Amino acid sequence: MKLLLTGAFKYSEEQLNRLKLLGYEIIFVQDERVPLQIDVSDIDAVVCNGLFLYNDINKFKNLKFIQLTSAGLDRVPLDYIKERGIRLFNAKGVYSIPMAEWVILKILEIYKKSRQFYVAQHDHKWEKQRDLLELTDKTAGIIGFGSVGNEIAKRLKAFGVNIIGVGRRQIESDLLDEYYSIDDIDEVLRKSDIMILTIPLTEDTHHLINDHKIEKMKDHSILINVSRGGVIDEVALIEAIQLGKFLGVALDVFEGEPLSKNSPLWGRGNVIVTPHNSFVSDKVNERLFDLGIKNLTSVFKSS
Numbered sequence: 172m173k174l175l176l177t178g179a180f181k182y183s184e185e186q187l188n189r190l191k192l193l194g195y196e197i198i199f200v201q202d203e204r205v206p207l208q209i210d211v212s213d214i215d216a217v218v219c220n221g222l223f224l225y226n227d228i229n230k231f232k233n234l235k236f237i238q239l240t241s242a243g244l245d246r247v248p249l250d251y252i253k254e255r256g257i258r259l260f261n262a263k264g265v266y267s268i269p270m271a272e273w274v275i276l277k278i279l280e281i282y283k284k285s286r287q288f289y290v291a292q293h294d295h296k297w298e299k300q301r302d303l304l305e306l307t308d309k310t311a312g313i314i315g316f317g318s319v320g321n322e323i324a325k326r327l328k329a330f331g332v333n334i335i336g337v338g339r340r341q342i343e344s345d346l347l348d349e350y351y352s353i354d355d356i357d358e359v360l361r362k363s364d365i366m367i368l369t370i371p372l373t374e375d376t377h378h379l380i381n382d383h384k385i386e387k388m389k390d391h392s393i394l395i396n397v398s399r400g401g402v403i404d405e406v407a408l409i410e411a412i413q414l415g416k417f418l419g420v421a422l423d424v425f426e427g428e429p430l431s432k433n434s435p436l437w438g439r440g441n442v443i444v445t446p447h448n449s450f451v452s453d454k455v456n457e458r459l460f461d462l463g464i465k466n467l468t469s470v471f472k473s474s
């Protein structure tokens with residue numbers, strides 16, 4: 172059986188040997204954004220991120236298994252995969268902890284005005300900030316209460332934050348003070364001091380946060396996005412930022428990546444921009460490999 176690995180994930184020699192012991196002939200491609208120059212008709216399994224954005228999945232005639240290195244499913248042709256009966260696995264849970272830690276970091280950076288202190292230190296200024304905020308008793312709305320949302324809620328609870336979850340299906344969790352359907356998101360926008368987006372990007376959630384939704388949010392609230400850039404109407408967001416709507420905005424994802432050097436988001440003092448990096452940690456490679464080999468083993472045994 173043939174297994175195609177792409178450069179979306181780094182493998183140690185030990186990990187590659189474990190894969191070979193499963194009986195796979197391994198083919199490695201460094202850059203999945205370049206159209207493949209190999210015959211893919213007899214490849215049985217693929218571990219990738221955005222491979223099928225740049226390569227025609229129809230050419231993978233023997234494909235039975237896809238392990239994504241991303242949690243999102245917006246980069247694969249879902250209808251075609253379902254029609255073919257290809258077994259598809261995402262990286263659910265792999266990145267939840269570092270993403271949750273990133274969210275907490277950015278909230279605290281905004282509430283505790285870290286940027287101002289860094290600037291003062293750079294300028295050798297002994298300059299106090301008197302209007303710092305506490306997280307205690309604030310209300311956070313988490314839009315998309317899956318694995319990432321759950322890890323965020325765990326950490327926010329330790330700070331005494333009231334948690335409102337939002338999703339499509341009913342969820343029971345001791346971490347939640349309230350839970351709303353996505354259809355009732357307007358009520359959550361009105362209540363929340365902090366809005367955190369972890370919801371997957373689909374046709375239904377594209378530009379979920381538009382000018383009308385932003386208008387319903389609390390003035391001087393915080394908006395954080397670690398899901399996909401397309402969940403927010405970026406034009407509407409920039410306009411709201413320029414009008415002083417938010418205390419702070421932290422964005423790890425954008426409608427177009429990399430973010431244009433000309434984007435107004437770069438130069439705003441209350442906007443934190445990071446390059447789709449919140450998922451990175453010293454432990455994610457190990458988690459992803461363990462998940463992938465578990466799924467590959469199940470497929471290998473069944474075949």
